[in-house]
Amino acid sequence: MHSRSFTLLGLLLILWQCPSTGAKFIESLDPSEKYDYVIVGSGAGGAPLAARLASYGHRVLLVEAGDDQTDTYQYRVPALNLQASEFVPMTWSFYVTHYNDAKRQRQDSKMTWLTPSGQHFVGRNPPRGSTPYGILYPRAGTFGGCTAHNSMITVLPDQSDWQAIVDMTGDDSWAPAKMKKYFTRLERNRYIPSSYHGHGYEGWLTTSVTSLKFVIQDFKFTHMVLGAAASVGQGIGKIITTVHGLAEVFLRDLNSGLPDRDRRDGLFQMPLAIRDGARSGPREFVMEVMGARQENGEPKHHLDILLNTFVTRILFDKDDQGEKSPRATGVEYASGQSIYRADPRASKDRDMPLRPDGIITAQREVIISAGAFNTPQLLKLSGIGPREELEKFGIPVVVDSPGVGTNMQDRYEATLVAKNPHRFKLTSRCTWMKSYPDPCLENWKTSTPISKRGGYTTSGLVLAMLKRSSVSVDATPDLFISGAPAAFTGYYPGYSYDAFKDPTYWTWIVLKAHTRNRAGTVLLRTSDPRDTPIISFNSFDTGTNENREADLDAEALVEGMMWARKAIRNVPKFPSPFWEVWPAHRARTAEEMKDWVKKEAWGHHASCTCPIGADDDPMAVLDSSFRVRGVDGLRVVDASIFPKIPGYFIVLPIYMVSEKAADVIHLSTYPVSN
Known part of the structure; x- marks a missing residue:
């Protein structure tokens, strides 16, 4: 297949003590500026945090x-999300392994190598002398982080995901009902009437569903929905050649506020972070906060954004007497584009030393929001991590924290691809910006209303199915299956082009949620922050498998594939x-499919590498208030904080x-008693 809540008085106190002087993108630091909080990373954790803290009156x-x-089409156009993940100006390409056994790893058809001629080769039999890279894991080194290229799927986690943190830490602020209030605060729902319970309608993240008119316009797409409905006994006998008939096939709301929401299965329309046919994300929240003005026209908040600034180390003020914990005071950084070597444009010259360009000081706290890979890396480079690993690289130990970079979790995903000779009408004229003019892009730019702007107004993922496997826990659906008009078999260099070059293909994407494996690791390669x-x-089976966890996950994934x-x-x-x-002939039987998914399965929700945990757990990197244990003035807020991977898609959690x-x-700065 392959070729490749706070008091008014508290807020007034802040505004009086910290008069706002502006909110802006800055190209360099003003030595006279003092920031309360320095946040490293502008993704799903860092950007909303920065905007909200600034809106509370802090200088950020x-x-x-x-x-x-x-401002690029790759960011703005929902349908170009795959292209965005390989868009060089924003991509960070990590290469990972699923198995440490090289022989077993190379059985994955997506295995990528660097050939002697400097080219990427994808497959099992590379040219002689090729260097193994691993499996492509696209991340984003750009404003917005991975919210700049994700598929915009916006699905609530289960209540049990939050309750597990309460049970582990004894911190009731994580209770499901309290966490749900954060969803209603951030959501700006555009697909459910505002009288419906459980949603937000005035937040910063617009959520919508793809108009069913698109599906009706495409006869082939309609037939795919009918096939899915028939496979779950949903919609049999319904007339689906009208929008009303098709709507009857779907259950209404995947993010319902109903008590039984976490137990429902069947077909749903996919909630997506899309506003008027364009991507919606934390970028909009940041820009709203930065653009807010007082009555006299002065900026209302103080939020500065410093781009092209690579943080190399967290700085600490240490008590020589050892009576106080080290306190994070700021970060060291290097300025410039493409410094980190996950950036395809970065220099690989190892003879060129990295010289820091300066220090950024935080008056109150440093907050790391660099993601599941980079947050543990940065902590370790700064002296927080397993002692043995730090000493191996000559890094002075600030805190011996053995849990940093362990406990990594992800979903298991696999796809089933099919085709017939007829093109999908929605995408038949699209060039995916590989050639110009692109009729679908022109339609997206110029047509109104949205229902006439074509397929580029959606991510392509119109429907979703929740299904319980035979090995699910507590009757909770553990399979999330979605379909798209594409030929998608996982991540490898060039995958975003291959997925859409032929408009006759359909892919069922099977995602195993609530995975049991907690054995992933993020280890330093060198002490060079660029690596x-x-x-x-x-x-x-090479991970968590004391009680058949691996087999159970594989069996569930097989059931999803057989449904597809x-x-x-x-x-x-x-x-x-x-x-x-x-996979076709590669996996005809269930047993063959089980072997096949173990070779081919991947994920793209890496998380849990700096987990919150109980006070008596030596592997708990954080407490329930996001504070890094063993130091003061340092917190982590991103995908790495979860003790167990939540829900189905990780961005909303x-x-x-x-x-x-x-x-x-x-x-913590202005107690509620104020």
Whole structure:
């Protein structure tokens, strides 16, 4: 297949003590500026946190290693999310392993190598002398982080995900009902009437669903929905050639506020972070806060953003007497583009030393929001991590914290791809910006209303199915299955082009949620901050498997794949049938499929590498208030904070955590008794 909440008095006190002088993108630091909080990383954790803290009256500096690409079509156009992940100005390409055994790892058809000629080769049999890279794991080094290229899927986690943190830490502020309030605060829902309970309608993140008119316009797409509905006994006998009929096939709201929400299965329309046909994200919240003005026209808040600034180390004020914990005072940084070697444009010259350009000081706290890979890397480079690993690289130990860079978790995902000779009408004229003019892009730019702007107004993921496998826990659906008109088989260099070069393909994407594996690691490769870490997921039986966890996860994934196969077979054969092309003959039986998913499964929700935990847990890097244990003035707010990977798609849980962190931090400075 391959070729590749706070008091008014408290707020007034802040505004009096810290008069606002502006909010802006800055190119360099003003030595006279004093920031309360320095936040490293502008992704799903850092950007909302920065905006919310600034809106509370704090002086905030948000530091980002990349630049701002949010005016590009790759960012703005929902359908170009795959292209955005390989858009060189914003991409950070990590290469990871699922297995440490090289022989086993190379059985993955997505295995990537660097050939002697300096080219990427994808496959099992590279040219002689090629260097193994691993499996591509696209991340984003740009303003907005991975919210700049994600598929915009916006799905609430289960209540049990939050309750588990309460049970672990004894901190009731994580209770599900309290966490749900952060969702309603951040959401600006545009697909449910405002009288419906459980949603927000005035927040910063616009959520919508793809108009069913798009599906009706495409006969082939409609047939795919019918095949899926037939496979779950949903919609049989319904008339689906009208919008009303099609709506009856779907359950209404995947993010419902109903008590049984976490137990429902079946077909749903996909909630997406899309506003008027364009990507919605924390960027909009940041810009709203920066653009807010007082009655006299002066900026209302103080939020500065420093781009192209690569943080190399966290700085600490240490008590020589050892009577107080070290306190984070700021960060050391280097200025410039493409410094980090996950950036395809970065220099690989190892003879060129990295010279820091300066220091940024935080008056109150430093907050790291660099993501599941870079946050543990930065902590370790700063002396917080497993003692043995730090000493190996000559890094002075600030805190011996053995849990940093462990406990890494992800989903397991696999796809089933099918085709028939007829093109999908929605995408048949799209060039995906590989050639110009691109009729679909022109339609997106010029047409009104939105229902006439074409397929580029959606991510392509119109429908979702929740399904319980036979090995699910507590009757909670553990399979999230979505479909798209594409040929997507995972991540490798060039995948975003291959997925759409032929508009006759359909892909069912099977995601195993609530995975049991906690064995992934992020280890330092060198002490050079520019080098990417060694990222090993230790999948399936090479990871957590004391009680058949690996087999249970694999079995669930197989059931999802078999459902997808059934859905393809249930597609009406008029005008012509679909045939499966991936995995097809490579996995005919359930047993063969189990072996195949162990070779081919991947994920893209890496998390849990600096987990919150109980006070008596030596592996707990953070307390329940996001504070790094063993030091003062340092917190982490991003995907790495979870003790166990939440829900189905991780971006919304991170947004909710970011909003919570803002309140925790604000109230720790101005107690609620004020």
